[in-house]
Amino acid sequence: MILGVETSCDETAAALVTRGGEVLANVVSSQADLHARYGGVVPEVASRRHLELVVPVVREALAEANATLDDIETVAVTNGPGLIGALLVGLSAAKALAWARRLALVPVDHLHGHVASLYLEPEPVEPPFACLLASGGHTLLLDVRDHGGYRVLGTTLDDAAGEAFDKGARLLGLGYPGGAAIDRLAREGDAEAYTFPVARVPGLDFSFSGLKTALLYAVRDLPHGELERRRPDLAASYQRAIIRALVERVEAAASRLGAEQVAVVGGVAANSELRASLPAAALAPLPLCTDNAAMIASAARFVEAIPWPGYLAVDARASAA
Amino acid sequence: MDVLAFDTATSVVTAALVRDGQVLGERVSRPVSVLEDAHALLAGAGLVPAELDAVAVGIGPGSFTGIRLGIATARALALALDVPVAGVSTLRALAAGAPGSLPVIDAKRREVFVELDGEPHVLAPAGVPVEPGTVCVGDGAVRYRAVLEASGAEIPPDASELHVPRACFHALLARDYGAAERVEPLYVRIPDADRASA
Ligand SMILES: [Zn+2]
Numbered sequence: 001m002i003l004g005v006e007t008s009c010d011e012t013a014a015a016l017v018t019r020g021g022e023v024l025a026n027v028v029s030s031q032a033d034l035h036a037r038y039g040g041v042v043p044e045v046a047s048r049r050h051l052e053l054v055v056p057v058v059r060e061a062l063a064e065a066n067a068t069l070d071d072i073e074t075v076a077v078t079n080g081p082g083l084i085g086a087l088l089v090g091l092s093a094a095k096a097l098a099w100a101r102r103l104a105l106v107p108v109d110h111l112h113g114h115v116a117s118l119y120l121e122p123e124p125v126e127p128p129f130a131c132l133l134a135s136g137g138h139t140l141l142l143d144v145r146d147h148g149g150y151r152v153l154g155t156t157l158d159d160a161a162g163e164a165f166d167k168g169a170r171l172l173g174l175g176y177p178g179g180a181a182i183d184r185l186a187r188e189g190d191a192e193a194y195t196f197p198v199a200r201v202p203g204l205d206f207s208f209s210g211l212k213t214a215l216l217y218a219v220r221d222l223p224h225g226e227l228e229r230r231r232p233d234l235a236a237s238y239q240r241a242i243i244r245a246l247v248e249r250v251e252a253a254a255s256r257l258g259a260e261q262v263a264v265v266g267g268v269a270a271n272s273e274l275r276a277s278l279p280a281a282a283l284a285p286l287p288l289c290t291d292n293a294a295m296i297a298s299a300a301r302f303v304e305a306i307p308w309p310g311y312l313a314v315d316a317r318a319s320a321a
Numbered sequence: 322m323d324v325l326a327f328d329t330a331t332s333v334v335t336a337a338l339v340r341d342g343q344v345l346g347e348r349v350s351r352p353v354s355v356l357e358d359a360h361a362l363l364a365g366a367g368l369v370p371a372e373l374d375a376v377a378v379g380i381g382p383g384s385f386t387g388i389r390l391g392i393a394t395a396r397a398l399a400l401a402l403d404v405p406v407a408g409v410s411t412l413r414a415l416a417a418g419a420p421g422s423l424p425v426i427d428a429k430r431r432e433v434f435v436e437l438d439g440e441p442h443v444l445a446p447a448g449v450p451v452e453p454g455t456v457c458v459g460d461g462a463v464r465y466r467a468v469l470e471a472s473g474a475e476i477p478p479d480a481s482e483l484h485v486p487r488a489c490f491h492a493l494l495a496r497d498y499g500a501a502e503r504v505e506p507l508y509v510r511i512p513d514a515d516r517a518s519a
Contacts, residue, residue, distance in 0.1 A: 044385060044512040051389045055396045055502065069401060085386045092390045093397035099356050100370040100401035312356040 001065075003058065003072045003097075004297030007090030008082025008110050009137055010034075010041045011290065012053035014061040016072075017297035022121045025064035026287065026294040027057045036176045040166060041136075047085040054093045061293075069101060076293075076300030079107040080317035082137070087316035095311060104305035107314050108296045114265040115142060115150055116299035117284040117292070125263055125282040130254040132281075134246055134274075135266035135291070136162030136177065141204050141253045144263070147302040152320075153253050154204025161242055161268045164208035168238045171215050172231055183271050186239045189232030194218055196241035204253050211241050239273055247277045265289060323372060325362070325398070326492035327355050328379025329391035330411040331426060331460050333485050335379075338362040339492035347489055355394060373404055377495035379486060380408040381507040382434040382441050383426050388506045399501035407495035408504035412436045415459050417490040419483040425449060425461035425469070433461035434509060441509050447472070458483045 001024060006013040010031040016024040031049050035041050062068060077094035080087060091107075098105040114133050118125040131142040131150065139156040159167065162179055169178025174185065196214045199207035215238050222230060246268070254262050263282040268274060269289040275281075288295055306314070323345075327336040336358035338345045345366045348358040363370065378395035381388040392408070399406045412434065415424035425446075426434040432443050437450070446465035451457065453473035462469060462476050463484055469476060477483045 038514050042512060042514040045514055047385070047389060048506075048508075048512070051393055051506065054393060055400050058400065085389070088386055089389050089393045092393040095356055096394040096397035097401045099360065100398050102370070309356075309360050312360055313354050 004293035013293035014057040015293035050089040106300035117295035129261035134268035158209040186236035189236030191236040191240040193233035194237035326377035326488040330383030337488035405498035
């Protein structure tokens with residue numbers, strides 16, 4: 001079986017996945033509570049927490065699968081993109097574990113990992129498909145032809161979709177992470193109450209910074225004391241604008257590719273309006289949408305492993321490959 | 322007892338393989354390749370990782386990322402090999418290599434780490450308490466040579482190995498081998514984000 005390790009942002013995760021894509025254990029220790037008081041992920045705080053948690057999550061994954069280190073054949077670990085200091089904690093631990101046990105190692109691209117969340121049992125999605133990857137760190141449109149990788153069609157020019165949710169939630173005085181808070185409140189609001197602009201960026205790229213500014217002005221221009229009453233409408237309208245941008249673009253990507261299948265991965269895939277807007281889209285189960293290590297182990301199934309000890313100098317990288 | 326020791330807290334990474342207090346091999350390189358050094362040291366001694374008996378790791382102070390790299394490596398080795406780990410202060414390893422000296426580690430932001438009264442501190446270079454004749458070693462001593470020498474300190478030439486926290490000293494200083502999770506980083510500084518609230 002494959003041991004997956006993921007520490008690229010604010011989830012410390014370990015998972016055990018079989019060669020066939022069966023998830024035997026998927027342990028995610030989220031730091032969301034830790035970062036809530038800063039209103040976002042603080043890299044140094046995240047890295048300190050990863051160091052405390054990385055070995056415990058591996059132990060927990062083994063216990064959950066009723067397995068021992070002897071059952072592991074390959075170690076898969078995210079080596080980018082992500083927060084460099086955070087990535088280095090997981091990468092160092094994974095390399096040391098693999099070296100000491102004389103195992104093969106697969107450095108996994110985090111974005112490939114998100115796509116590979118769709119390849120896990122019990123309902124694996126088969127390529128080809130047009131894929132929207134939307135999370136707190138990324139907003140990308142991907143052309144996925146086979147299990148081994150992807151081609152980037154478009155990306156965000158400024159904020160990621162999940163970041164737009166977080167920033168919007170902050171402007172509305174909601175908690176962190178913002179996606180769930182806005183989604184919840186939006187259900188009580190009128191999505192047509194405000195017209196927020198969906199940025200018209202050429203091609204298949206995204207831009208959310210103008211939207212955030214529009215919300216800032218809408219909140220600022222409210223009569224004193226009105227925010228409480230208008231908050232659900234603002235949340236619903238703001239969410240509508242983000243989701244509309246995502247849906248328009250992924251549909252444009254699919255038609256450009258002639259792809260019959262559309263898939264959505266990443267934390268924003270949990271958004272109820274996005275799900276309702278793309279009823280035919282392939283979606284990974286919710287626990288596999290947010291950052292996790294099962295998706296990293298899944299991606300490793302389709303990438304050639306580096307045999308022992310050829311990976312000792314593998315480094316982390318902050319940006320996309 | 323075969324001990325693998327390493328220190329990744331400063332810009333110079335050191336590794337050593339020590340058998341019953343006798344140094345079998347030593348290497349100096351860069352942070353990301355500490356396991357390459359470990360591998361080469363073991364290969365040189367005809368050992369495989371499973372034959373290691375213990376791990377000694379530098380816990381800083383120094384680069385936060387470097388310290389974590391070392392401790393994550395040590396903790397994972399402990400898990401993989403079921404061996405005990407000892408953490409050793411990088412300042413104390415430097416002091417062991419240059420007895421009687423005052424180790425000074427570069428803390429970036431125009432500050433340095435030094436040990437005073439048994440505790441690590443972060444100070445401005447000009448605030449390091451040196452007396453005429455005090456020998457200062459470490460990358461902080463090299464970087465702030467002019468400031469420290471103006472206070473009367475004596476600093477070995479930049480290329481001197483006295484400035485390097487050689488991992489053989491970690492192995493020789495390590496006493497308290499135990500569960501790896503007890504080996505904590507010596508950050509000294511709190512994260513910036515916590516400063517306002519601290
Ligand atoms: Zn992600």
